[in-house]
Amino acid sequence: MSTMIGPYEQSDAAKAAYDARFERIMACARLERPDRMPVGLQSFFWPANHGGITYKEMMYDYEKAKKVCFDVVAEFEPDGVYPLLMGTGQGLALEKLDFKQLQWPGHGVGEMQPYQYLDREYMTPDEYDDFLFDPTGFYIHKYLPRVAGAFEGFDKLPIFPGLHYFRLVNGIRSFALPEVRASFEKIVAAAEEVNVFLGHHVEWVQRINAAGFPLFNGSNAVAPYDFIADYFRGATGMMKDLYRHKDKLKLVLDKSAVFLTKMAIANAKAAQHPIVFIPIHWAPDAFMSPKQFEEFWWPSFRKMMMGLIEADLIPMPLWEADCTKRLEIIKDIPAGKCIYWFERTDMVRAFEVLGDVVALRGNISPSLLTTGKPEEVDAAVKHLVDNIWNKGGNLMLDGAFGIPDETPTANVRAMFDAARKYAG
Amino acid sequence: MSDMSELEQQLVDWLADMNEDEALALAKKMLLEDKVNPLRVLELCRASMDIVGKRFEEGEYFLPELVLAGEMLETIGAIAKPLIKQGPGEAAKRLGKVLIGTVHGDLHDIGKNIVSFMLDINDFEVKDIGIDVPVAKFIEEINAYQPDVVGLSGFLTLAFDSMKETIDAFESAGMRDKFKIMIGGGQIDETVRAYTGADAFGVNAVEAVNLCRNWMGVAA
Ligand code: B12
Numbered sequence: 001m002s003t004m005i006g007p008y009e010q011s012d013a014a015k016a017a018y019d020a021r022f023e024r025i026m027a028c029a030r031l032e033r034p035d036r037m038p039v040g041l042q043s044f045f046w047p048a049n050h051g052g053i054t055y056k057e058m059m060y061d062y063e064k065a066k067k068v069c070f071d072v073v074a075e076f077e078p079d080g081v082y083p084l085l086m087g088t089g090q091g092l093a094l095e096k097l098d099f100k101q102l103q104w105p106g107h108g109v110g111e112m113q114p115y116q117y118l119d120r121e122y123m124t125p126d127e128y129d130d131f132l133f134d135p136t137g138f139y140i141h142k143y144l145p146r147v148a149g150a151f152e153g154f155d156k157l158p159i160f161p162g163l164h165y166f167r168l169v170n171g172i173r174s175f176a177l178p179e180v181r182a183s184f185e186k187i188v189a190a191a192e193e194v195n196v197f198l199g200h201h202v203e204w205v206q207r208i209n210a211a212g213f214p215l216f217n218g219s220n221a222v223a224p225y226d227f228i229a230d231y232f233r234g235a236t237g238m239m240k241d242l243y244r245h246k247d248k249l250k251l252v253l254d255k256s257a258v259f260l261t262k263m264a265i266a267n268a269k270a271a272q273h274p275i276v277f278i279p280i281h282w283a284p285d286a287f288m289s290p291k292q293f294e295e296f297w298w299p300s301f302r303k304m305m306m307g308l309i310e311a312d313l314i315p316m317p318l319w320e321a322d323c324t325k326r327l328e329i330i331k332d333i334p335a336g337k338c339i340y341w342f343e344r345t346d347m348v349r350a351f352e353v354l355g356d357v358v359a360l361r362g363n364i365s366p367s368l369l370t371t372g373k374p375e376e377v378d379a380a381v382k383h384l385v386d387n388i389w390n391k392g393g394n395l396m397l398d399g400a401f402g403i404p405d406e407t408p409t410a411n412v413r414a415m416f417d418a419a420r421k422y423a424g
Numbered sequence: 425m426s427d428m429s430e431l432e433q434q435l436v437d438w439l440a441d442m443n444e445d446e447a448l449a450l451a452k453k454m455l456l457e458d459k460v461n462p463l464r465v466l467e468l469c470r471a472s473m474d475i476v477g478k479r480f481e482e483g484e485y486f487l488p489e490l491v492l493a494g495e496m497l498e499t500i501g502a503i504a505k506p507l508i509k510q511g512p513g514e515a516a517k518r519l520g521k522v523l524i525g526t527v528h529g530d531l532h533d534i535g536k537n538i539v540s541f542m543l544d545i546n547d548f549e550v551k552d553i554g555i556d557v558p559v560a561k562f563i564e565e566i567n568a569y570q571p572d573v574v575g576l577s578g579f580l581t582l583a584f585d586s587m588k589e590t591i592d593a594f595e596s597a598g599m600r601d602k603f604k605i606m607i608g609g610g611q612i613d614e615t616v617r618a619y620t621g622a623d624a625f626g627v628n629a630v631e632a633v634n635l636c637r638n639w640m641g642v643a644a
Contacts, residue, residue, distance in 0.1 A: 109529075114582065116531055235534055239488035240495065243442055286628065288486045321610060344610075366611050370581050371619040404581040 006203060008210035017212035021079040025216065025275070028359040028394040029314050031336040036424025037389050039416055040216050040361060041078035042402030044087050045114050047071070050409060055112050056105035059091030062200040066207075073208050076416050080216030081208055082277070082402065085201045088115075093197055096190035098149025101231070114405060122146055123232040125241065128248040131232075132255065134161065143232075150190055153183030217316055218273025221264035221308075224256040224300035226281040242288070242296060249296065257300040261307035268313050275314045275339065283330075284321035290329070298329055309337045316341060316361070318401065327353040343400040347384060351393045359394040364415055366404045374414035381418035389423045397423075432468055439472035440479075442492055451500045455507060462504035469497055473545040480542070481630045487538065494541050518549040520640040523566060524575035525557040526609075527586035535609055535629075536577035542629035548636055559593045566599060573636050574603050576622070579610040587620040595621075604639045608632060 002011045010018070024034040048058040051068030058065050062085075069084040091104060101122070102108075104115035122143065123131065131138045137159060144151035156174045163171040174180055205215060222230075228249070229238035241249045268276050282288075283297055305315045316339040319326070323345045330340070331354055341361035342350050350360060364380050365372075381397065388395045397419050403412055428436065435454065438447035451469075454460040476493045479485040522543050526536050533555045540552045553565050566574060574594075576587050587607055594600045607622040608631075617625040626632040 113529055114580070119531070236491045239491045242488045243444060243492055286486065288488060289484070292486070292488065365613070365615075366581050367584065367613050367615040367619075371584060371615055406581050406585065 005210040006206035008207050010210040010212075014210060014212035018209060018214055021212070022214040025080050025214070025396065028396055029275075029336070029339055031356070031359065031394055033392070033394070037385065037419055038079035038396045039419045040080045040082070040396055040398040040402075041073065041076060042082035042216070042398060043072075043084065043405070044402070045405040046403045046407055046412075047084060048088075049405060049407075050412075054105065055088075055114060056091070058088050059094075059105055059115070062089065062197070065089050066200060066204045069204060070207055070211075073213050074211060076412060078213065078216075078416070080396070081213050082217065083201065083205065083215055085197075085204055086220070089197055089201065090194075093190055093193040096150070096186065096193050098186070099147065100149065101147050117230070119230075119235050121234040121237045125233075125237070125245055128245060128252060132248065132251055135255065135259070137161070150186035151183055153177065153179035153181070156180050215271075215273055215275075217275040217277040218271030219264070219267040219276055221267070221276050221278045221304070221315075222260060223278060223280055223283075223297075223317070224253045224260055224304060225283075225297045226279075227256055227260060228252055229282050238282075239288075242292060246296075253296070253300040254303075257303045257307075261304045264304070264308060265311045265313065268308075268311075274312065275316050276308055278315055278317040280317045280319050280323075283319060283326055284323055285325040286321065290325060293326060294329060302332065305333055305338065309334060314339060318361075319343060319345060320401070322346075324349055330354075331357055333357065339396070341398070347395075348387045351388045351391070351395070355388075355393050359396065360388065361396040361398055363398070363400040366400050369399055369407045369411050369415070370404050372411065374410045377411045377414040378418040378421075381415060382422050385419075385422040428468070428471075432464075435465075435468050436472040436475070439469065439493070439496055440475035442489060444492065444496055447496060448499060452503060455500075455503050462507040465500065465504050469500055470545065473497060477542055477545045487534065490538050490541055491534075494537070519547045519642055520572040520636060521549045521551070521569065522573045522575055522636060523551045523553065523562075523569050523571035524577065525553040525562065525565075526555040526577045527583050527590055528556055528558050529586050530578045530580045530583045530609075531555045532577070532579035532609065535579065536575075539575060539577065539608065539626075539629045539632045542633050543636060546633045546637075548633075559590050562590055563593060563597050563599070566594075566603070571603050573639060574605050575632065576605065576607045576620075577609045578607070578612070581611060583609065584611075584616050584619060587616070587622065591621045604635075606632060606635050 002009050003015065024036065024038040027034040028038060045055045045058060047068040048055050051071055053064050053068055058068070065085055065088065073081050091106065094102060094104060095107065101118055102115050103118065105111050105113055109116060127138065127142065130142065140157055141155050145155050156177050156179060158171045158174055229235060233241060264276055268274065283293065288297065308315045314337065318341040320343045323342065327350060335357045338358045339361055340354060340358045342363050347360060347363050364377060368376055368380055384395060384397065435447060435450050438450060451465060454465055455462060473493060476485060476489060480490060524536055524540055526533055536552070540550045543550045551569050551571065553561065576590060578587055591605060605622045606624045606626055607617060607620060608626045612625050614625065624635050626635055
């Protein structure tokens with residue numbers, strides 16, 4: 001017997017394996033003990049290195065990308081897989097959109113270099129008021145034309161609120177402008193490409209599912225503070241705003257939490273997967289004082305996590321860098337509802353503080369994975385198993401931020417083997 | 425620092441306490457209306473930055489304060505410098521020369537900037553050669569600047585290889601023993617130090633300062 005998942009046949013054995021893997025993750029999230037310690041697989045360009053294609057091919061050649069991303073799953077048999085194409089497969093769409101916030105392989109950086117985000121001020125401090133008054137208007141007239149060439153004509157569009165009656169009729173006039181038409185044509189072309197890309201993504205997901213492997217998360221989201229810091233004010237602009245524009249900043253964060261939560265829920269429902277991955281950029285100990293963290297960073301994010309939890313979703317923040325001093329604060333959420341993934345935070349300490357509140361994910365060091373020896377990776381896994389898993393911790397093993405691009409295969413093998421050797 | 429008037433003390437406090445508007449207004453008034461010697465104002469700035477640096481070391485201040493302090497300093501410097509008549513004669517105070525940059529392939533610069541800032545306020549002469557710095561540019565800049573310490577910053581795992589390549593190139597160019605090399609950035613640890621062949625690594629700007637002080641034979 002078998003079932004079809006899209007074009008792919010799933011055998012009964014594969015279905016059983018899928019269910020067992022997914023249940024392992026869900027059990028951990030509920031703070032129940034699964035039959036063995038789950039292992040996650042997340043990465044960006046490592047499958048390209050592993051499969052012998054260039055980073056550029058990974059971003060432009062859908063078939064090659066699907067193959068190398070399928071091969072790593074089949075080879076290492078993780079319990080949960082990051083939607084690998086989502087992180088790397090968008091070269092053509094980026095190009096058609098003339099996206100300006102990134103440089104990517106073959107477009108600003110070399111064919112074997114990862115893409116890079118350009119940290120700039122995409123919203124000036126005096127635009128806080130515009131954003132607050134009408135975020136959509138700010139997007140249409142200011143933000144979109146700044147971040148992607150395809151939107152350049154949008155600054156000519158009318159100011160929509162206020163259009164009424166004959167004013168509404170006459171007000172649409174700018175849609176006929178050549179630059180506005182050109183924008184729409186580019187956007188349609190880019191959107192078609194996104195559709196093609198998403199078709200490949202869905203097909204790849206069906207293929208891994210049919211082979212018995214669930215996604216770890218179906219969608220991604222962003223914390224309000226990080227959203228404004230990374231994509232609007234820029235890293236240092238945001239830091240200065242903590243002093244110069246603190247009240248407006250807080251209002252913007254509150255407002256953003258509302259629409260970011262709505263968006264995250266919609267995306268998770270569309271992906272039909274409860275786990276929402278949220279990479280956390282600006283929370284680390286070294287970045288702001290505990291007081292600033294509690295005042296500026298945490299409230300809007302907590303609000304967002306609560307919104308996701310109420311929608312029956314499972315937030316999975318990846319707390320980047322070292323967040324040891326934040327543990328007591330971020331503990332303040334309902335038990336058994338979230339997965340906290342830590343990068344450099346001492347996992348044993350995290351387990352002590354948060355063990356009865358959240359499941360944990362991580363955190364084999366990237367320097368070890370890329371430059372260490374397999375036996376050192378083995379020892380690092382054993383350390384986590386001895387001190388967390390064997391003490392009842394709901395740990396899901398992974399690299400500190402997945403598998404770094406440059407990791408030798410032997411070290412990935414060592415990580416997966418050690419999990420089975422020491423934790424079932 | 426030598427005796428300060430009440431007003432001077434006020435400027436130092438406002439700067440150190442992040443009262444930007446008040447501090448900048450006062451500095452402007454001192455420079456442009458009261459015609460205070462610009463070197464004196466810069467000296468006051470330095471005194472306030474000593475306090476900022478100390479608060480950072482003690483864990484009271486974090487990145488926002490360092491970034492804001494750096495900018496206040498820049499603003500006042502821009503007004504003061506054209507008013508300076510004779511050379512500041514500052515060089516004598518400098519403990520040593522540090523050349524720093526983010527290695528090629530990596531664009532992260534906040535950590536590097538903080539390190540530069542802390543070295544600067546701790547009496548080192550710093551030359552910051554930016555981000556995504558190719559190996560050849562490091563060599564060229566080192567030849568021109570003759571630093572005592574070279575700092576390599578990097579946050580991406582690909583930076584491990586860039587650092588190694590850069591340090592290997594120093595070796596090939598026969599300059600490896602002319603200066604000390606320190607590395608740092610989010611993922612950098614002893615494993616990476618050993619891999620790249622650097623002399624030391626630092627997890628934060630305070631460690632960077634201590635490394636340089638030790639190498640220059642200054643008591644910590
Ligand atoms: C802020 C940030 C960014 C900002 C950078 C803004 C800027 N102008 O620098 C933006 C958003 C632009 C960005 C972009 C990217 N980033 Co980034 N980023 C970070 C983040 C959150 C913080 C880094 C930072 O600036 N910290 C602030 C500093 C001050 O803190 P600190 O480390 O405590 O600093 C001290 C020490 O590092 C030390 N130090 C620093 N330099 C030196 C030098 C010497 C000589 C010494 C002794 C000490 C020293 O002193 C500092 C001061 O005390 C890290 C997360 C992390 N774990 O670090 C990811 C991180 C480094 N980024 C990452 C990635 C993947 C990227 C991108 C590729 C993302 C993308 N897909 O676009 C791009 C790459 C761009 C590029 N080519 O460089 C990954 C790296 C993973 C990997 N595989 O290598 C990380 C680890 C996030 C993650 N967990 O995945 N990023």
